[in-house]
Amino acid sequence: MREPKPQEDLQAIIDDIYRELTPRLGEGKVADYIPQLARVDARHFGMAIVTTGGEVYRVGDAEMPFSIQSISKVFTLTLALGKHGENIWNRVGREPSGSAFNSIVQLEHEGGKPRNPFINAGAIRISDLILAGHTPKELIGEIVRFVRYLADDENIVIDHEVARSETATGYRNIALANFMRSFGRLDHPVEHVLGVYFHHCALAMTCSQLAKAGLFLAAGGTNPLTGHSVVSRQRARRINALMLTCGHYDGSGDFAYRVGLPGKSGVGGGIMAVAPGKASIAVWSPGLNDYGNSLLGSLALEMLAARTGWSVFGP
Amino acid sequence: MREPKPQEDLQAIIDDIYRELTPRLGEGKVADYIPQLARVDARHFGMAIVTTGGEVYRVGDAEMPFSIQSISKVFTLTLALGKHGENIWNRVGREPSGSAFNSIVQLEHEGGKPRNPFINAGAIRISDLILAGHTPKELIGEIVRFVRYLADDENIVIDHEVARSETATGYRNIALANFMRSFGRLDHPVEHVLGVYFHHCALAMTCSQLAKAGLFLAAGGTNPLTGHSVVSRQRARRINALMLTCGHYDGSGDFAYRVGLPGKSGVGGGIMAVAPGKASIAVWSPGLNDYGNSLLGSLALEMLAARTGWSVFGP
Amino acid sequence: MREPKPQEDLQAIIDDIYRELTPRLGEGKVADYIPQLARVDARHFGMAIVTTGGEVYRVGDAEMPFSIQSISKVFTLTLALGKHGENIWNRVGREPSGSAFNSIVQLEHEGGKPRNPFINAGAIRISDLILAGHTPKELIGEIVRFVRYLADDENIVIDHEVARSETATGYRNIALANFMRSFGRLDHPVEHVLGVYFHHCALAMTCSQLAKAGLFLAAGGTNPLTGHSVVSRQRARRINALMLTCGHYDGSGDFAYRVGLPGKSGVGGGIMAVAPGKASIAVWSPGLNDYGNSLLGSLALEMLAARTGWSVFGP
Amino acid sequence: MREPKPQEDLQAIIDDIYRELTPRLGEGKVADYIPQLARVDARHFGMAIVTTGGEVYRVGDAEMPFSIQSISKVFTLTLALGKHGENIWNRVGREPSGSAFNSIVQLEHEGGKPRNPFINAGAIRISDLILAGHTPKELIGEIVRFVRYLADDENIVIDHEVARSETATGYRNIALANFMRSFGRLDHPVEHVLGVYFHHCALAMTCSQLAKAGLFLAAGGTNPLTGHSVVSRQRARRINALMLTCGHYDGSGDFAYRVGLPGKSGVGGGIMAVAPGKASIAVWSPGLNDYGNSLLGSLALEMLAARTGWSVFGP
Incomplete structure (x- = not known):
């Protein structure tokens, strides 16, 4: 696998992704079954990565709280x-x-x-x-x-x-x-x-908060930022397995195929994904695809996976 | 991830697995919808591992051909x-x-x-x-x-x-x-x-043949033994993703949870599994579980994954 | 069609039915999803017939109210x-x-x-x-x-x-x-x-009350006892059609085949049936068959239909 | 029930029906899953009634054979x-x-x-x-x-x-x-x-042939034209019951509601219906409704039932 280079590279990658997706902001269908979700601006987009080494990368509305659902x-x-x-x-x-x-x-x-x-x-x-x-x-x-x-x-x-x-x-x-x-x-x-x-x-959480909250799953069950041991190494793997096979409703197979990382989506437009051993990622874009998962969020993760080489199905 | 040690270790691990499973040989239900499958002896068990480095490990009936289905x-x-x-x-x-x-x-x-x-x-x-x-x-x-x-x-x-x-x-x-x-x-x-x-x-293939045939999926699309480039790196990943989400019929989620490796089973009792970057594995035991996948074959892979630390959901 | 003879005959028929079914009282499974239904004695059995000519025939617990559901x-x-x-x-x-x-x-x-x-x-x-x-x-x-x-x-x-x-x-x-x-x-x-x-x-109604309440369906939409015009002739037929095709849940086809009369069952063990132009019938026996319809009630109606010759599929 | 008057009346009724439907001939969708059915002219329409008394009434293409399916x-x-x-x-x-x-x-x-x-x-x-x-x-x-x-x-x-x-x-x-x-x-x-x-x-049968072939079901199991005893009275009723509940695929309830007679449709556009004790009826019009039953054929039977008063759910 082509390993992502240090800090500047990841930041450049997500800056690129944000730039490429900017013309498409607003695509997809915002969940409207409750008014509080329906009135969110579809053009929001945020992304945050926290590596197991503790570096944090952010782009867009990464510090704006949204409904994680x-x-x-x-x-x-x-x-x-x-x-x-x-x-x-x-x-x-x-x-x-x-x-x-x-x-x-x-x-x-x-x-x-x-x-x-x-x-x-x-x-x-x-x-x-x-x-x-x-x-x-x-x-x-x-x-x-x-x-x-x-x-x-x-x-x-x-x-x-x-x-x-x-x-x-x-x-x-x-x-x-x-x-x-x-x-x-x-x-x-x-x-x-x-x-x-x-x-x-x-x-309600921001992308940054969400990426940090999921970091234990990328790091064998222990949050490397805090040193908190949350679950065993085996359990972290198993939760990742469940996210990969079941995390995106009826679009789980599609997400695994295109992105190749365990993840869980929410109808608020958020996705939390895990690159085991590497990083925890959160992305937010309210417009949903036909499966009810964030349209641009899925795409951003697919682009990230392609550019970093992160995939559980590597090398 | 705890890396498996060199050759002797993997051989010792599969020898152990074979020994532990020996008392259970014959468990499960042999496929009986066609006579040629029904008359296979349920007590067969074979396993073969081919690493991306080219080492081959075998145990039991690893050289006996079976119907890969x-x-x-x-x-x-x-x-x-x-x-x-x-x-x-x-x-x-x-x-x-x-x-x-x-x-x-x-x-x-x-x-x-x-x-x-x-x-x-x-x-x-x-x-x-x-x-x-x-x-x-x-x-x-x-x-x-x-x-x-x-x-x-x-x-x-x-x-x-x-x-x-x-x-x-x-x-x-x-x-x-x-x-x-x-x-x-x-x-x-x-x-x-x-x-x-x-x-x-x-x-009809043996475990050894099957493990070799699947090696390109463990090695980024190229068979390291022959140097044949079979598919691109991305395509190898995607085939692995499909095996992980869909490879074991209605037991795919269970296999992902317990074993954590992409794999494909056959009703003849075989399973071909892939540890990306590490090895290709084939196991054969004709007795099936309720999902129609090899009962002891699944178990052997679960044991192998636990002892080697191989899991796509690691580290 | 063999027409039932006057009053004494119908009374004799339902007396016979009651006698024949007496050894089987208590068969079937009383609905138990709410306590008030579960504590009804399974051995109750009542039947009432009201003809379009105004005669009323009763047997067993025909005057005991039950939950018509x-x-x-x-x-x-x-x-x-x-x-x-x-x-x-x-x-x-x-x-x-x-x-x-x-x-x-x-x-x-x-x-x-x-x-x-x-x-x-x-x-x-x-x-x-x-x-x-x-x-x-x-x-x-x-x-x-x-x-x-x-x-x-x-x-x-x-x-x-x-x-x-x-x-x-x-x-x-x-x-x-x-x-x-x-x-x-x-x-x-x-x-x-x-x-x-x-x-x-x-x-809560008795068999007698229920048979009277359904009489308008047997008599072209007008209750001949009271002279009340309830629905048009066409609407009465249509309600009967719905009872015949849909009145007994997933046992509707079976009831039509065996009894041949429009009817509607309730989980309390009652059935209201209609012999167009002839009579309205109500039967009650709390034990249910596998479809959730009164076991002995269905049987009693089958016996009644066979002995009177009443069937919409006659002659 | 308003009894249909003798011969001239029934003929007048079906003549009327034919006249009223003539502007609509060709409506519906001709079955096209096999070429032999697809090339039938959608504007055909035939109808035949054979009473239990032996009278025969015909209109339109009643003597043209079609695929009864x-x-x-x-x-x-x-x-x-x-x-x-x-x-x-x-x-x-x-x-x-x-x-x-x-x-x-x-x-x-x-x-x-x-x-x-x-x-x-x-x-x-x-x-x-x-x-x-x-x-x-x-x-x-x-x-x-x-x-x-x-x-x-x-x-x-x-x-x-x-x-x-x-x-x-x-x-x-x-x-x-x-x-x-x-x-x-x-x-x-x-x-x-x-x-x-x-x-x-x-x-391949004509409406006339089909109406005659179904007459035993209208007449208690015996064909009154030939005197042939085909089935018992009870069995004739039961076959009628099956036609009523299951004879029109997923439109059986609709047919029972609108027409009120047992009947069986075919994808060739034919319907055979039974007015117990009265007559056997066959109608043919190739255009199908959404349920796969003859569109104008169902309508013709609904009109016939309304005008004759024939309905098993009468009086």
């Missing part, structure tokens, strides 16, 4: 693995879903057991699992503290407007949760579980 | 990409299938376009694509020559008994091909396409 | 047709569902439009349609008054315990309603719609 | 019930399919057991059942003789051009048959079964 599922999965270990796989599968991200069909076909922790049903089930012994409020607090710890940044907060809006209009997620409940697949009241789910999806 | 789809995909380039993705998707490997449901749902080139429907479509300008017989000859070239071994042949048997009783594949034809998705007569498909699936 | 969907459909006419078919289909009665799969496949007004999703949509211009409470009152008018009996009431219980635990129906809402297929708040739905399903 | 499934079902009785229901279901008529999805979901004898898969299975003890050629001869016997007309023949064409290009039916075979659901070789199926679908 489904990217938060990586953090709740990490918490769930910490609390319950491999037992969670009795409750949630780990296979790609092969259909639209909020599809209820597969769920019925499989008796209410979600295919993986990154589709909505699976993440709702994960919220349910980590609720054990907590009130929703306590758990939401714990999730926020965990993400702050990962990113080493006390300024990360939940956007309560977004959370409220999802609570009021997230009909499909309400349907999914009640559907799982009807199969006896939730341990806690539907409103508690959804309360947690809607709040962790409403976390 | 769906592993051959990697080779026909490689041919198709060579002949038609990225245009093939207009005809075949590249997303995990999310359901049983020979499922016809998704195919109907998506108007006869197969989800990916590694499910049966997709591989049949690939056979159809590479038939352009050839008779079936010519193409079968070309495929055999290509695999011999990859493995640098003129002794590789098709088991015509197996091919005949599939032709006579491969009802589901006949159904899939006619189904795609009914959507106008095949360019050539059904019997021609299936003739090619059944024959390339009937290739 | 989905049978109420016939009455709300009749109301909806009265209020909105054939326009309702833009919102609800009229094809058999071909899958389990509360399946959410077909609903997603068809963009949130229910297949017919007798599956749960369709009846929820009907509740939504007739809510226009009403509060839920008003509408529930109107439905009760309508059923009392049909049966000419002021004693018919809603079992509020059952309604409360469904409200608290009817997760699948809550899922269905939210799912339709997510497709923009409900005009009113989910809780209002479900409030109506759960209450009309909780109507 | 799926209408033939009623005759093979009748043969199968004669040979195997109610045991056939262990092999074929009798529920409406709830999806497109040649859908393979439900078939896989239900392990290769067709939903009912009128979808293609079910009729193929019926052909397989009645093949027991016969060569395909013998059975095809028997089917032709049976239809001639029903219609009391020795001139009925198979259009071998159509049969050949289906054999050459009926990919979807070939897929269905192989698919069932892969589940072990066919007792005879696929080509034999399809040979029978394609030939009985290629029967």
